[in-house]
Amino acid sequence: MDLTRQRAHWIDRSTLVWRFEGPVGDRRCDLVWSPDAALEIIDGALVGPHETLPLRVRPGGLSTEQRSRWPHLADHTAFTVEADVDTIKTALRGQVAVTARDEGGWLLVATGAQLPGVLDDVYADAVHADLGCRFHDDGGVTISVWAPTAHWVALEWWPPDGTDGDPEVLGMWRDDRTGVWRVDGDWGWTGRRYRFRVEVYHPATQRIETMSVTDPYSIALTANSTHSIVANLLDPLLIPADWTALRKPRAVTPARAQVYEVSVRDFSSYDRSVPEPRRGTFAAFATPNSAGMRHLRRLADAGTTHLHLLPAFDFATVPELRAEQAEPSGDLTALPPDSADQQARIAEIRDRDGYNWGYDPLHYSVPEGSYSTDPDGPRRITEFREMVAALNGVGLRVVMDVVYNHTVAGGVNHHSVLDRIVPGYYHRLLADGRVADSTCCANTAPEHAMMGKLVVDSVLRWAVDYKVDGFRFDLMGHHPKANILAVRAALDRLTPQQDGVDGRAVLIYGEGWDFGEVAGNQRFVQASQHQLAGTGVGTFNDRLRDAVRGGQAFENNPRSQGYATGLFTDPNGDDVNGPPDHQRARLLFQHDLIKIGLTGNLASYRFVASSGQSVTGGSYYYNGSPAGYCASPGECVSYVDAHDNEILFDTLAFKLPPSLAPLERARMQLLALSFTVLGQGMGFVAAGSERLRSKSLDRNSFDSGDWFNAIRWDPTEGNGFGLGLPPAWDNQDKWSFAGPLLADPLLVPDPDVIEWTVARYLELLRIRRDSPLFGLDTAVEVQDRVSFPLSGPAETPGVITMRLSGVEDVVVVFNAVPATVTQKLPRLRGGAFDLHPHQKAGGDERLSQSAFDPATGIFTVPARSVAVFTGTSLRG
Structure with a gap:
């Protein structure tokens, strides 16, 4: 018996499920709740004042529709709950548990109940509610929050000039139909800082908590995200000049897109042509003659269509004020290229410096404050918009990396926003009620109606109010396919006439990996690689990546070679690659994977494989799964590197023979990149790979500071190779491989080799840009027009x-x-x-x-x- 766990599932107003051990027939089961969270188990008895509803076993179990909606609960015992909706809503605002007793009334089992299903049922109308801060044409303002399980909610209120002192507290009224609490005011509230004071039962602490929480639908924030700010995104003070008349670069189909991925911080933190206060910020992109922007203009002119920004929404792990950001001690440039000192000094301050990739969401719909020259207030809004306008001005559309699959924290942690307002709802819970964390943080549950709504609402905020042109979904396989299609449908309804945006031109792609508690459609039909075929939503093609690079993403031995890293053709002598005949066979297998990738990873594409047999992409297997899975080429995102894992130059450093000269390495790098440019489907590259960018062999630089991550636009400053051993916290197992490479000056490319590589890459882009044959839109066209005439043994x-x-x-x-x-x-x-x-x-x-x-x-x-x-x- 354990009330700290929630092993029962209240899935709708009339149904509760619970997995029993042993027969149920001789047990009396009850749904109990305590408005004051007074339930306890003492000496095997349930004590504390509570209300009780008897539960009746449903002989037929769950209905077909219920089993379809809750597949992971299909084998649980189903009970009927008989209560009117008002009683249910009252119960949901307290501590809810389920008990089983024997014939004599002795308590056998007691556990908490998971509530998202019944909340979605009895508060179904909430999905139509406007949440957050809304300005009305009549001069009114409404601030609303969905908190159906709260005892009460009030608005904590500070003046526009600061948050010192105790707040004024304004009562909010509750709409019992939707569970939404709201307060009304007028436009004079603009600039005021606020939080919600929420009194609610929290299963993490087993008691009623009173918590002060920012608005999940925040529009603007103070520095370090301590307070929400009342702001109107239509306020002329927040709109750059010519924003409403912004001319977008010509739209392209997904199959014609060429995407360049970069972190806001990486782009300019070491760019001396950017004024120091603007380095590492949105404002650097609005510095037209900087080295970085000149390079982006060259890429756009040659055929790059989109700039993909790593997370640029508000995230939790970086102090937003520059004065609070720590710097590593000493002169890192004076240390040897294979030294462990650089990473050790970064380790000392990495939790306090200004660097993180940002995959730790705090507020989904506000620009990140550390990327603004003034994070305390709405300036981050204006600077984000100015960045979009500047990038559009050089010919690039803008993609945002969005991370709706998890939050940085749950429970009553001060960084927990959603879970302190509706505890136990927004996160995906395991069988015993613990929060799933297969994505490395607290997994959200977009299968729940209001989390799914938040995803759609947030995407629309970025598309309409910030004119973002595309979205890359992190760990998209943890989303239901239905949620991603709802995003697509909502975007498709946007029109230039009504919304100022052509939503049909907005890209959607993401990581379609299949793993964790949702793997194999355990909980819903996932937005994973195979299941998105025919939707027009793109997914990253790891088959092409692995064939070109060699090995796999999380390999232990980085010397495993592939097509562009010398397998059989430039053997590096490592036993991991096997004898020559094995290498030859593996290389020809990689040929086939690459050919499937070059056709847009189509399941239907037919060609002659290295075996001599006629096969289709869908009948050719890689790691037990069909290699080709797309229905149209635009659903394939072809890439050979990204922010994750080693960047391409570092991959080649590990895998190619050490004796290979820098120019020859550059040729192999171009060969690898060519598959992202000259194939069908969307091409995707990590920023700087066209200029041999290195991260000094760091495979996971999310928290490695500017030293390992910054792009060095001046080729005389090197390419980033030989900056010291990569951080021990995620690379030490490879130090024995990395040390000798980093110490070898012959591996560092000269400036002329870097510029040579850029020029050759631009040529490839221009070739694609100028021919309609690269970027065909349908599988039929690809089958008719693309062939590999020498395929076979x-x-x-x-x-x-x-x-x-x-x-x-x-x-x-x-x-x-x-x-x-x-x-x-x-x-x-x-x-x-x-x-x-x-x-x-x-x-x-x-x-x-x-x-x-x-x-x-x-x-x-x-x-x-x-x-x-x-x-x-x-x-x-």
């Missing part, structure tokens, strides 16, 4: 040849081999092909040796190169 290991057919023919030869190769395509004999004009006009002398012989149909491509040929064929 005789294909040259390390060489993939792709043909695209249209008004003109395009032939792409990806050559990972450290020697010139020839590829014979007899069907193209008599045709006229030449190196693509963008590559021909470039400065790569080696690539200029690429050639086509019309007499034989042979393409010649030099070592470690990607050659794109354009022309016409006589035979079709």
Whole structure:
């Protein structure tokens, strides 16, 4: 017997389920509640004043509809609850438990009850409520919060000029139909700081708590998110010049998108061309002639379409005021490249410095304060908007990384917002009532109506009020598919005429991984890779990533090679790769995965595999799962690196032979990146990979400070390699591999190699930009126009040849081999092909040796190169 756990589930007004051990027939089961949280178990007896409702076993168990909605509870015993809705609502505002007694009335079992299901049922109308701070045309203001289980809620109230002293307390009135509490005022409230004072039973402490909590629907915040602020997003003082007439860059379909991922802080923290107060902030993007913005303009001109920002909403782990942010001690630049001192000094202050990726949400719909030049107030709103306008002005649409799958904390923690207002509702609970944390923090439950509503409402806030052009969902597989489709439907309803936004042009993509307590659709149909086919929502293609890089995301030995890291073609000598014949077979398997990726990871695409068999992407398996799972190419996000795991340069440093010269490493880096540019579907790269950016081999730099993360736009400052051993807290198991590499000065690229790599990458972007064959929108088009004419057992290991057919023919030869190769395509004999004009006009002398012989149909491509040929064929 344990009231601190909630093993029963009250799923709707008439149904409670509970998993029993042993028969139920001779037991008397009751639903009990105590308005004052006075229930206790003393000497095996339930004590404390309480009310009781008898529970009756439902012989047929859950209905078909209930089993579909609650699959993880399908085998539980079902009970009927017989009570009117007013009694139920009263019970829900107290401590709720379930008991079982024997025939003599002796207490056998007692446990708490999980309440989200019944809350969604009896307060179903709440999904239509306007929450947060709302300004009305008649001069009124309403502040509302959903708190159906609270005994009472009041507004704590401070003046606009500060939060010193005790607050004024304003009573709020409760709408019993929705469970929403509200208070009304007028526009004169603008600028005032507020919190909700909530009296509510909390299962984490087993008592009635009175807590002071910020608004989950906050529009503006004070520094360090201590107080919400009454603000009107339509206030002219918060709207930059020409904001309402902002011209968006031309919309592209998901299949044509090229996305560049960057952290707000990384972008400018080391950019000396940005005024110091603006470094690491939204305002740096509104500094038009900075080194970073000049580079973004080059990328946009060449064909990059979207800038993806790592979390830029309000997060919890960074002091927002610059004066409160700690700096590492000493001169880190004076330390050896393989020293452990740099990371040790960062470790001393990493909980107090200004750096974090931000995957620790606090308030979902407010810009992050540490990214503002003035976090105490609404300036962060204006600066975020100015950033969007500036990026749109250079030709880039803006994507936000959103993290609705978890919060930084739950329970009564001071960083817990949602769970202190409606305890036990917004988070996903395990069988005994503990909060699930498979995402590394307190998992939210978007399957519950009001958490799902918060997701949709927040996305619309960013799309309409901040003109954000896309959303990348973190750990999207922890969302129900229905929730993501509700987001898509809500965006699709936005129109330029009514909302100032064409919602249909807004991208949605995310991590479709399948793991944790929701894996295998245990609780709902997930928004995971395979299940989003046909929805137009994109997911990251880990099959292509792993084939190109080698190994897998969380490998123990970083020397495991792949297609672009030298497997079989540039062996590094590590036993992890096996003997040559094993390497050759593995490399050809990687060929097949890459080909499926190049077609947009389509389940339906048919080609000849390395085995010689005709297969489809969906019938070709990788790690026990179909390699191809998309229904259209725009649902595939092709990438070879991102903020997670080692950035591409560091991956190559681990995997390529140490003797390989920097320029040859740059060629292999371009080869890897080419698969994100020249394939079908959305291309995605981590910022700086086109300029050989390194994080000194750090595989998880979320809390590693500016030292390991900042982009160094000036190539004379290096690329970030050799800044010391990566932080011990997540890399020490690889120090034996990392130390010798970091100490080797030959691995550091010269500035001219960095600039050479940028130029070659821009050429690839221009090739994609100028041809409709890269970025086809349908599976039928891809099947008709994309082929791999030399596929099969005789294909040259390390060489993939792709043909695209249209008004003109395009032939792409990806050559990972450290020697010139020839590829014979007899069907193209008599045709006229030449190196693509963008590559021909470039400065790569080696690539200029690429050639086509019309007499034989042979393409010649030099070592470690990607050659794109354009022309016409006589035979079709």
